[in-house]
Amino acid sequence: MDVPPGYREDIAANTVCKLKKALYGLKQSPRAWFGRFTKVMVGLGFKQSQVDHTLFVKHSESGGVTVLLVYMNDIIVTGDDEEEQQMLSQHLAKEFEIKTLGKLKYFLAIEVAQSKKGIFISQQKYITDLLQETGKTTCKPACTPIDPNIKLGNAEEDVVVNKEMYQRLVGKLIYLSHTRPDVAFAVSLVSQFMHQPKEIHLQAALRIVQYLKGTPGRGILFERNGSVGLEAYTDADYAGSIMDRRSTTGYCTFLGGNRVTWKSKKQSVVSRSSAEAEFRAMAQGIFELLWLKSILEDLRIKSDKPMKLYCDNKSAISIAHNPVQHDRTKYIEVDRHFIKEKLDSGLICTPYVSSQGNLADLLTKGLNDNNFERIVFKIKFINTGKDDI
Known part of the structure; x- marks a missing residue:
């Protein structure tokens, strides 16, 4: 002193x-x-x-x-x-x-394993502790983190549950989504009811825990390769919320073929068309790519190739390239000018990807078993209990 x-x-x-x-x-x-x-x-x-x-x-x-x-x-x-x-x-x-x-092995409840193949991160111990805390250590595992047919709303007539207990559970799930993109959408959905949770919301949160019971060792493998190319997949679930009809934005970014960031979040305004919702998601994807590019520049890692922004909505891509469509863009003028500026500079390109090939689908809606596992496999999301890293 x-x-x-x-x-x-x-x-x-x-x-x-x-x-x-x-x-x-x-x-x-x-x-x-x-x-x-x-x-x-x-x-x-x-x-x-x-x-x-x-x-x-x-x-x-x-x-x-x-x-x-x-x-x-x-x-x-x-x-x-x-x-x-x-x-x-x-x-x-x-x-x-x-x-x-x-040597780095454990950091902020994130387990790190290094091998010749690359770096593998997971939160297996964190999940084990969560299962014990919720009493789900012997439960039957769920195939997916959320029922694809469920639509969560305020459920005014449903039974009220303990608010502090619900907030504590969802808070733990939010931190878990830092290494688990497969639960990001489900966690984003249940976190919207923190102020007044009902029984249906609690059951949806516990469904995520049941899914984790069957996949505690799943994590992300960052493989070694010589590529430093940046690309992003963006998607939007148009008017998906039954409470206010706002859309859900989902995007994930890849560096050298390895997924590095992802996000699933309800949009702040109501979109009047699916193209408008997808366009807002594209803007968020570009923001993330520019942030990652700045990080790489601090490390003096540069790439002359344009960053790829994949989108499965042809109308949104058309609006990005054609500024003449005033009637369809007056509600998203700032995003339109921002995206057009990056396209004209050659910093970004917007290739089309089919809905079946859009990896951001995982972050905008509940999927059935087959589609869910197909995307999980494509993003190199492996299970240490079954796969050799």
């Missing part, structure tokens, strides 16, 4: 400070800690990314790179410059009390 600025030194020599509140009790403590951490990292020659402020990158004169990612007091360090990594560890040990845990 330092003496507060402006305090007389002659008095400070014979006095002590009374601590009224610990650092961890202050609302600004995370910001204060991260501010100091950032100052130390910049002093060591690292550059803070402007698209992800928790990412720090340093390129050495020899051509090597060291990357550091921080979340609260958990840190991942990687790169191809081992000497720089050792120096970083020594400098951080002088400034902070740290513990080096060696």
Whole structure:
């Protein structure tokens, strides 16, 4: 602790400070800690990314790179410059009390396995704990996370369930969807009823847990390959919500053939046509691609090829290329100009993909067993209990 600025030194020599509140009790403590951490990292020659402020990158004169990612007091360090990594560890040990845990195996409840094939991430232990907490360890597994025929609404006449219990369960499922794109749509759906959950909503959430019972070891394999091409699949379920008739946006992005990000979320406004709903989803997909491109630029990884944005709606693609259709675009003018600008610059291209080949279908609607497993197989979503990584 330092003496507060402006305090007389002659008095400070014979006095002590009374601590009224610990650092961890202050609302600004995370910001204060991260501010100091950032100052130390910049002093060591690292550059803070402007698209992800928790990412720090340093390129050495020899051509090597060291990357550091921080979340609260958990840190991942990687790169191809081992000497720089050792120096970083020594400098951080002088400034902070740290513990080096060696090769990455577990980070924020995410299990990491590395092999010659690539890197595999999953949350098997997290799922096992969730099954025990909900009493579903001996339940019959479900084939899919949500019944494709179910339409969840407010269910005013249904029985009210414990709100805190429901919020805790759905909160755990939301964190699980960070590594499980197969449950992202179902989790997005049940999370819309946090304020007043009913029995039908609870049963839908428990259906997700039952699905997890049969696939606890499923995770994503990031395979090694020489490609750094970026592409995205976008889709929208037009007027899918029976409460307000808003559509659901779904997109997933791939880097070198490996799925890296995904999202399933109800749109903020009502779309007046399926093309309009798909167009809004396309805009969200482009935002994500541009963000990933900026991350790669921080790592000095560049590709001259245009980023591919796959869409299964020919009308939306036509609107993106033809600005003359005013009657069909006046409600989405900002998105239209944004997409047209990226197309004209050659940064983005919009190839058509059939509905059967659109991998974002998984994020916009409930699917039957066959279609669900077909998409899961295409995105390299494997089960450690059955597949060899």
